[in-house]
Amino acid sequence: SVQIAGTLGLRGNKVLLVDLDEQGSASRCLANADEDKPFPAATINLAAMTGKAHVEIRKHLDNYDYIVIDCPPSVNNPAPSNALVISDLAVIPVIPSPPDILASVAAKELAKKAQMLNEDLKIVMLANQVQARTSLARDAIDLLNEEADEIPLLESRLASRTAFRESLGNGSTVHALKGQDKAVQEVDSLVDELLKYL
Secondary structure: OHHHHHHHHHOOOOEEEEEOOOOOHHHHHHOOOEOOEOOOOEEEEOHHHHHHHHHHHHOOHHHOOEEEEEOOOOOOOHHHHHHHHHOOEEEEEEOOOHHHHHHHHHHHHHHHHHHHHOOOOEEEEEEEEEOOOOHHHHHHHHHHHHOOOOOOEEEEEEEOOHHHHHHHHHOOOHHHOOOOHHHHHHHHHHHHHHHHHO
């Protein structure tokens, strides 16, 4: 979510990143941004609002070109349901390994239920933290593609790269790091593909 919001901001859009995760990882990481190079999107932490965050987010709809919502990785937390009620696009990140694919089933079901309340909601899956040259990752991605008639798997992939963690530590996107062309390409490709869905 940080990479997506920051990339949209770097492209000249007015962007708000909403942190709904109780751990507040996005908010804490972005507090590390250099004063001379602030993160290219506004941020707000609404994790404490639990079931009412969508009411607060609605207040910002006319002020931003894009609002990116970072949710905790738990379907039992009310935050994802809350976010899906007002979202145009849900991105379900899935690590391409058998246990993670099984764990994503609940997230997909939650998103499909949200479509009953929010008929405009589109849902996609993103292969995340991909171990590039492993047969396990290839097999898992093949399995995700087989299920793509229900929820499409994005063509874009995010590899397991230290650049993503390093940029968070700096309060930036991977664009601010030197020598990280592959990471930048992955993020730019992802944002381009998401914009096609929007």
